[in-house]
Amino acid sequence: MPDATRATVIVNVDIPGPVISRHLYGHFAEHLGRCIYGGFWVGEDSPIPNEGGIRLDVVEALRELEIPNLRWPGGCFADEYHWRDGIGPREDRPRMVNTHWGDVEENNHFGSHEFMALCELLGTAPYVSGNVGSGTVREMSEWVEYLTRPGTSPMADLRRANGRDEPWRVPFWGIGNEPWGCGGRMRAEAYADLARQYATFCRNHGDNTLTRIAAGAADDDYAWTEALMRAVDAPGPSNALPFEAISVHYYTFGGTWEAKGSATQFGDDEYWRTVVAAQAIEPILRRHVAVMDRYDPERKVGLVLDEWGTWWDVEPGTNPGFLYQQNTMRDAIVASLHFDTFHRLADRLTMANIAQTVNVLQAMVLTDEETGALVRTPTFHVFEMNKVHHDATSVPVHVRAPQAQHDVAGTSVPTLSATASVTEGRCHVSLTNADLEHPVEVDLDLRGVSPQDVSARVLAPSSVRSFNSAADPDQVSPRPLEVVETSTGVRFTLPAHSFAVVEIR
Ligand code: AHR
Numbered sequence: 374m375p376d377a378t379r380a381t382v383i384v385n386v387d388i389p390g391p392v393i394s395r396h397l398y399g400h401f402a403e404h405l406g407r408c409i410y411g412g413f414w415v416g417e418d419s420p421i422p423n424e425g426g427i428r429l430d431v432v433e434a435l436r437e438l439e440i441p442n443l444r445w446p447g448g449c450f451a452d453e454y455h456w457r458d459g460i461g462p463r464e465d466r467p468r469m470v471n472t473h474w475g476d477v478e479e480n481n482h483f484g485s486h487e488f489m490a491l492c493e494l495l496g497t498a499p500y501v502s503g504n505v506g507s508g509t510v511r512e513m514s515e516w517v518e519y520l521t522r523p524g525t526s527p528m529a530d531l532r533r534a535n536g537r538d539e540p541w542r543v544p545f546w547g548i549g550n551e552p553w554g555c556g557g558r559m560r561a562e563a564y565a566d567l568a569r570q571y572a573t574f575c576r577n578h579g580d581n582t583l584t585r586i587a588a589g590a591a592d593d594d595y596a597w598t599e600a601l602m603r604a605v606d607a608p609g610p611s612n613a614l615p616f617e618a619i620s621v622h623y624y625t626f627g628g629t630w631e632a633k634g635s636a637t638q639f640g641d642d643e644y645w646r647t648v649v650a651a652q653a654i655e656p657i658l659r660r661h662v663a664v665m666d667r668y669d670p671e672r673k674v675g676l677v678l679d680e681w682g683t684w685w686d687v688e689p690g691t692n693p694g695f696l697y698q699q700n701t702m703r704d705a706i707v708a709s710l711h712f713d714t715f716h717r718l719a720d721r722l723t724m725a726n727i728a729q730t731v732n733v734l735q736a737m738v739l740t741d742e743e744t745g746a747l748v749r750t751p752t753f754h755v756f757e758m759n760k761v762h763h764d765a766t767s768v769p770v771h772v773r774a775p776q777a778q779h780d781v782a783g784t785s786v787p788t789l790s791a792t793a794s795v796t797e798g799r800c801h802v803s804l805t806n807a808d809l810e811h812p813v814e815v816d817l818d819l820r821g822v823s824p825q826d827v828s829a830r831v832l833a834p835s836s837v838r839s840f841n842s843a844a845d846p847d848q849v850s851p852r853p854l855e856v857v858e859t860s861t862g863v864r865f866t867l868p869a870h871s872f873a874v875v876e877i878r
Contacts, residue, residue: 377814380774384793386800387821388769391720393794395441395763401726403448405474405733406695412731413491414483421745425490430747432494434738438756444500444679444726445488449473449555452506456516459484460535475694489541498544505549505571506557514574522578546583548572561600569604569615586677589620598661602668618675621661624684625650625707636685636699637838644703645781648807651707655714662721675723682727682735683707696733701840702849702870704735705751709805709872712759716767716792746843754832754851758874761801765794789813800877806867819862826878827863829854833871
């Protein structure tokens with residue numbers, strides 16, 4: 374085995390930083406491939422155990438993650454979705470073509486009531502993306518009324534006629550999606566004006582308060598963010614914000630948009646390019662934050678990364694429009710590196726949504742089309758292990774690891790990443806060793822606390838290419854990690870390509 378690298382990780386347990394919103398661990402479910410149909414929804418007549426058509430094994434698995442919010446119905450699909458097609462008796466609902474994803478027929482059997490029932494089963498907050506690209510202001514306004522208005526009103530009465538008396542709570546509302554692309558190919562200023570207009574008619578009914586999220590930039594399009602922030606800054610009839618948050622999307626891959634590479638069969642070079650791409654999220658988000666700070670120094674407007682994750686070539690033999698991909702330890706490392714960034718930016722980054730929860734892109738669970746078997750992915754385990762950070766207070770971490778570097782095309786890339794938080798008398802430290810060969814011997818130096826009890830779990834399969842399948846569902850799964858006490862904290866060894874969470878009581 375190659376020699377272990379030495380590292381010291383200093384955690385200032387007694388210096389509280391911003392709270393890490395649980396909404397940074399949010400999810401995304403689009404009408405795309407087998408995410409909704411076959412993933413969440415099997416219909417009431419399915420032999421697969423379900424409640425009102427919703428798959429119970431998927432719900433049970435996701436409950437382990439305590440997912441805080443779920444974005445729906447897209448993505449690109451949101452801008453061709455007309456919500457009235459998805460209410461009322463299922464057999465009467467109009468059909469449509471899902472032109473973005475596989476050009477397949479959509480029967481609208483999973484609509485507003487089914488989505489809200491899913492959120493209730495998951496115990497999660499709905500994040501609904503409204504249609505700007507091909508919908509009207511009235512349509513969006515009435516959808517908000519339908520879902521959230523108590524008492525008697527045209528839309529509340531329609532909801533009641535469809536079997537739901539009480540309004541639902543909808544805390545998050547998206548004003549379109551990717552308007553620069555699939556959402557309407559708009560220019561930034563044109564969309565910024567539309568966002569102000571549509572958001573105006575997304576009302577707070579009863580005691581429901583919406584966080585309205587204007588659709589934001591792709592990657593490093595800081596000009597888009599600037600246009601949205603100028604729209605926030607523009608004088609209006611009151612001091613009220615035109616919308617409460619703006620979004621950004623960022624996907625990670627080791628190749629190019631045209632050839633993203635295989636999810637499971639990748640070379641070391643491709644792995645390192647993926648790590649570099651995952652780490653690039655932090656400077657990109659920081660520059661978006663810098664633009665926002667110029668217009669909104671008090672940080673009233675939130676930044677929402679409502680699509681992130683890995684995007685590989687689809688699994689051979691699957692529909693190219695369905696974006697079905699396997700998920701290895703490389704994906705888990707991409708996720709844990711993202712979470713470290715999210716924790717560090719928690720004072721402006723208020724929400725993030727991985728794309729997507731089931732059977733699409735960097736999924737938590739994969740279901741087999743023929744057997745129905747469900748598999749928890751390596752990424753699932755990162756979300757599960759890191760849920761200790763939900764709504765916890767971040768604390769500063771300093772990584773001293775001069776040897777923990779890897780040369781990627783002449784640039785030195787840090788291979789050890791760590792963040793920490795405190796909650797209810799416990800401190801949790803998450804650590805990622807991205808190195809492919811070298812374990813890291815970590816001295817965790819805990820400042821401001823005398824540990825009484827320390828335990829740790831690690832995700833460390835034999836290969837970074839390891840993945841879980843129906844035949845071998847636990848190839849990548851957490852196990853206890855041995856830690857020894859030292860005079861300043863604890864010491865342990867992080868295996869190569871691993872992720873660990875240490876709990877200090
Ligand atoms: O997540 C898949 C797609 O990626 C979404 O529909 C779209 O918003 C983005 O381009």
